[in-house]
Each structure stands twice: as structure tokens, then as C-alpha cells.
Amino acid sequence: MDNASYAKGLEGVIAAESRICKIDGENAKLYYRGYSVEDLAEHSNFEEVTYLLIEEKLPSSDELARFSSNMRSGRDLAPPILQMIQDFPKTAHPMELLQSSIAYLSGYVKHRIQHSSNCDCKQTLHQVAQICSVIAALYRSRQGEDYIAPRTDLSHGTNFLYMLRGSDPEQYEGEIMDKCLVLHAEHGFNVSTFTARVVASTLSTCYCSISAAMGALFGSLHGGANERVMEMVDAIGKKENVKNWINNALDRKQKIPGMGHRVYKAKDPRATIIENYLLELSEKKNDFRAYEILKDIEKVFRDRMDEKGKPLYPNVDFYSGAVYRLLGIPSILFTPIFAASRTAGWLAHILEQRKDNRLYRPKSLYIGPEPLEYPSP
Ligand SMILES: CC(C)(COP(=O)(O)OP(=O)(O)OC[C@H]1O[C@@H](n2cnc3c(N)ncnc32)[C@H](O)[C@@H]1OP(=O)(O)O)[C@@H](O)C(=O)NCCC(=O)NCCS
Numbered sequence: 001m002d003n004a005s006y007a008k009g010l011e012g013v014i015a016a017e018s019r020i021c022k023i024d025g026e027n028a029k030l031y032y033r034g035y036s037v038e039d040l041a042e043h044s045n046f047e048e049v050t051y052l053l054i055e056e057k058l059p060s061s062d063e064l065a066r067f068s069s070n071m072r073s074g075r076d077l078a079p080p081i082l083q084m085i086q087d088f089p090k091t092a093h094p095m096e097l098l099q100s101s102i103a104y105l106s107g108y109v110k111h112r113i114q115h116s117s118n119c120d121c122k123q124t125l126h127q128v129a130q131i132c133s134v135i136a137a138l139y140r141s142r143q144g145e146d147y148i149a150p151r152t153d154l155s156h157g158t159n160f161l162y163m164l165r166g167s168d169p170e171q172y173e174g175e176i177m178d179k180c181l182v183l184h185a186e187h188g189f190n191v192s193t194f195t196a197r198v199v200a201s202t203l204s205t206c207y208c209s210i211s212a213a214m215g216a217l218f219g220s221l222h223g224g225a226n227e228r229v230m231e232m233v234d235a236i237g238k239k240e241n242v243k244n245w246i247n248n249a250l251d252r253k254q255k256i257p258g259m260g261h262r263v264y265k266a267k268d269p270r271a272t273i274i275e276n277y278l279l280e281l282s283e284k285k286n287d288f289r290a291y292e293i294l295k296d297i298e299k300v301f302r303d304r305m306d307e308k309g310k311p312l313y314p315n316v317d318f319y320s321g322a323v324y325r326l327l328g329i330p331s332i333l334f335t336p337i338f339a340a341s342r343t344a345g346w347l348a349h350i351l352e353q354r355k356d357n358r359l360y361r362p363k364s365l366y367i368g369p370e371p372l373e374y375p376s377p
Contacts, residue, residue, distance in 0.1 A: 006365050010362070015189065015194070015360070016189075016197065016353070016358075017356075018188070018189070018349070018352060019033065019056070019352065020032070020033060020053065020186060020188075020345070020348050020349060020352060021033075021186050021187060021188040021345070022034075023187070023188050023263050023264075025261070025263040025264045025265050025266070026265055026266065027266065028264055028266035028267055028268065028269045028272075029269060030187070030269050030270065032049065032052060032053060032185065032186050033052055033053065033056060033057070035052070035058070036269075037182075037183060037269055037270060037273065038269065038273065040052075040182055041179050041182055041183060041273050044182060045155055045156070045157075045178050045179075045182065046155070046156040046157060046178050046181040046182050046185070046341070046344075047064070047067065047068045047071055047155070047156055048064055049182050049185050049344065050067075050071070050128055050185070050344040050347075051063070051064060051067045053185060053186055053344050053345055053347070053348035054344065054347050054348045054351060055067075069152070071128065071129045071156070072129070072150075072152040072159075073152060074129040074130060075129045075130060075132075075133050075150035075152070075159065076130075076133065076149060076150055077130060077133050077134065077137060077147070078108060080104075081101060081104060081105060081130075081134070081137075082137060082147055084100075084101065084104055085097065085101070085134065085137050085138050085141050086141050088100070088138075090142055093218070093332070094135065094138055094139075094332055094333060094335075094336045095214065095217070095218040095223070095335055095336055095339065096218070097134070097138055098131065098134060098135070098138075098214055098336050098339055099211050099214040099215055099218070100211075101134045102131075102207055102210050102211040102214060103207065103208070103211045105130060105207065106205060106207030106208070106211075128343050128344050128347065129156075131336075131339060131340040131343055132156065132159070132160040132163070132337075132340045133150055133163060135160070135164075135333055135336045135337065135340060136148065136160060136163035136164045137163070138336075139164060139330070139333060140163075140164070140166075145166070148162065148163045148164075148166045149163075150162075150163055154174065155174060155175075155178045156178055156181060157174050157175070157176075157177030157178025157179070157180070157181050158171075158173075158174025158175075158177065158178065160177060160181075160337075160340075161173060161174055161177050161327065161328075162174075164328075164329065165328065169327075170284075172280070172281075172284060173281075173327055176277045176280070176281060176323065176327070177327060179273075179277065180274065180277070180320060180323060180324075180337075180341070181337075181340065181341040182341075183270045183273060183274065183316065183341075184270075184316070184320075184337075184338050184341035184342055185341050185342060185344045185345050186342070186344065186345030186348065187342075187345065188263075190222070191216045191217075191219075191221075191222050192213040192214070192216040192217040192222060192223075192342065192346065193213065193342075193345060193346060193349050194216075195209075195212050195213045195215070195216040196209045196210060196212065196213035196346040196349055196350055197209075197349050197350065197352075197353045197360070198212075198360045199212045199213075200349075200350040200353040200354060200357075201353055201357055201358065201359045201360045202359060203354075203357070206347065206350050209346070209350050210343055210346050210347070210350075213342075213346045214339050217335065217338065217339055217342065218335065223334075223335035223338050223339070224334070224335045225257050225258055225315070225317035226257075226258065226317040226318075226320045226321035226324070226331075226334045227321060227331045227332075227334050227335070228257035228258070229257045229258040229294075229317055229318055229321045229322075230290075230321040230322065230325060230331050231257075231331075232256070232257055232258075232297070233290050233293050233294065233321075233322065236293055236297075238289075238293070239292045239293050239296050242293060242296035242297055242300055243296070243300050246297055246300040246301055246304075247300065247304070250301075250304055256297070256301055257317070257318075258314055258315060258317045258318030258319075258321075259301055259312050259313070259314060259315065259318065260312040260313075260315065261313075261315045264313065264315065265311040265313075266311065266313055267313040267314055268313065268314060268315045268316050268318075270315075270316040271313070271314040271315055271316055271318050271319055274316065274318075274319040274320050274323055275294075275314075275318075275319045277319075277323050278290070278291050278294070278319045278322050278323050278326070279291060281323060281326040281327070282326065285326055287326065290322035290325065290326070291322065294318065294319060294322060298314055298318070320334070321334055324337065
């Protein structure tokens, strides 16, 4: 084995070609299939972005109408899935349920892959459509409340809030929820996406690939930083406490959640957009507590990083938890929502992997003992 090619954690290794996502970490730019996230957040919606990711182009209005109708009609959950959600241990994390439910949903689809590179992912859009329904059903079941059937007249984000609450959200709430789904839909070769592609490369089903990706996303180094951000906001309590709290944390070499990124060396473009949603929601609800604390954390943190010359800035998770909280969503659902959105990106990568497949099979650098003689009895 060539030691020179060893890269722990595959850092810096280019493992495949991809046409899906371009990230310019130095200049804080992110594009899905060539379109900037700023334009997509401003002008598009989650259904159109899902089409863009998996069909490789923006749809015409007819194509979008057909696609949306297909996705919307796939939102409802069959009684056995609802039963499974009810029977799942209430103490389990929703990500464990979500991962299991994908495998369970798979049993309701007639797969025609396994032996070829063809794939039925596009026909089984339920994965994208039904995950928000599973999350809403799970939350309501834990609250002792009945399942709310989905509506087909609502956007993906608005329908999710409707299924969660059992009542119509305000229009601006639905729009912000939908745009948050747009902003989390794709982000290159991160761990969960790579996991999905590795499993897809064996010609396993797209459900198995997505279920594996969900397992990867559950880990605290990947999903979940926005939950930690809100724990920090609660621990700080009020904006007057920010300076001392952050300085003490940094003096103790603690990492500040929601700050820093492996790829971005400037403020994550999604953080900039979500910060604006947070301001809008704070104004509408006349509740600026989290917004003010987060803005002050960013300022104190950035001052300290400037002193040290470290390019650490807010990432996508820094403001998103506060947005979800103002939308009435409990923090235990933050990572599941990330999964619901990212499933669109995972599907695009599974399709791309299958188009020009090569089974992933890296090597390890063996550092164990040389052949030993088995002790004689
Ligand atoms: C995202 C993250 C894992 C990227 O890590 P990375 O590129 O491997 O960077 P490292 O962990 O090696 O950190 C490099 C330096 O920056 C510091 N640093 C990185 N993130 C930091 C943070 N959030 N707060 C304070 N310091 C941080 C490290 O302490 C280290 O300092 P040193 O060189 O003096 O030892 C990391 O920034 C982090 O843990 N952030 C907080 C969790 C988070 O928000 N995750 C969601 C990512 S979308």
C-alpha cells in the first residue's frame, strides 16, 4: 500500500465526479445544478428544487404541475406506518424512528433494481414526500394527538406545519418553512450523502441508501448543531450575558455550536439567508430574544476570531434553530427536518451514482501484526 495516498477520513480525496452541487468555500457561494441558493431561496420552492436536483434541470410550468401533484399525492401515510409510529418506543430519538420508517416504507414499493444500474427512485418519490408526514405523525403521537392527514393544496413547507399543528399556519410561516427546506436540500459530498452513494454503488435500493444516509446524519458531528445552538441561547438567557459567556467558553477552548465549517472560510451563504428569515419572524411575532442573543454571539465570536486571524463564521445551523423555534417546532425535530429536506439531494446523488456506477472499495493501511504462529495446544 502506498503511504503517500493515505488520507485519514478521506480528507481532500476526490471520490467521484458530480454535476449536482458547487460549493465555493472561500467566497461563500453555493449552487444547486448551477443556480445560486440566493436565487433559489428568493424565487423557487422545495418541490421545484427537488425536481431540479433529480431531473437535472428546472421544470417547465407543466412539468412542475405534474411533479408537484405526484409528490403531493404521495404524502399520506398508510395505516401500518402510522401503527409503527405509534408503537415505536417513545424514548427513542425521532431520527431512529425516521431511519426505521424508511426501511418500513420500502416494503410498500415494488423494487425493480438490485441487478442493474436502472433505478426506480424517480417513481418512488414517496421518500421525499412522506418524510415530513412521518415527522409530523411522530410528534403528534408523542403528544397524544391524532394524525392529521396531509393536504394537496399546500406547499411542502406549509403542509408540514399544518400536519404538525392541525391548523393552518400563517402564509409567511409556510413560506419560510418551505425556503428552509430549499436551503438544506443539497450540500455536496458530506458524510450522509457519501454514505447514500456508497450504498447505492452496491445496487441496493434507494430506500436502503437513504436509510443508511439517515443513520449517518444522526451523528452529532453532522446533524444536530442547531439543537446545540438553542441550548446555548437558553443557557445564556439574555443578551447582557453574551460577552462573558462566549469569552469564558472560548477561554476554556470550548467550541461554539453553529460556528465554523470544513468547507466555508467565510459566512455560510445559507446562514446569511436564514438570519434574514429570523429577523422577519422576530418582527412578525414581536419576539427578538433569540435574534438579539445570536447577533451578539456572532459579534463577540467574530471579534475573538479576528484577533487570532481564524476564518470561522456562522454556518447554516447558527440561525436555523431559532427560526424553527419561532415556528413552534421543538428542537428534537430539527435533525429530522434536515433529513426530510436532504432526502432530495440524497436521491439526486443516488441517481448520479447509478448512471456511471463504480463500486466504492477503498483500502486501509494495515498497521496490525505481521503473520503470527498460532500457539500449539
Ligand atoms: C464544523 C466543524 C466540525 C469544522 O471542523 P474542522 O474544519 O475540522 O475544524 P477543526 O475542528 O479542526 O478546528 C480548527 C480550529 O478552529 C477552532 N474551531 C473550529 N470550530 C470552532 C468553533 N465552533 N468554536 C470555536 N473554535 C472553533 C478549533 O478549536 C481549532 O482551533 P486550533 O487550530 O487552535 O486547535 C467545527 O467548526 C465545529 O465543530 N463547529 C461546531 C459544530 C457545528 O456547528 N457543526 C455544524 C457544521 S455545519
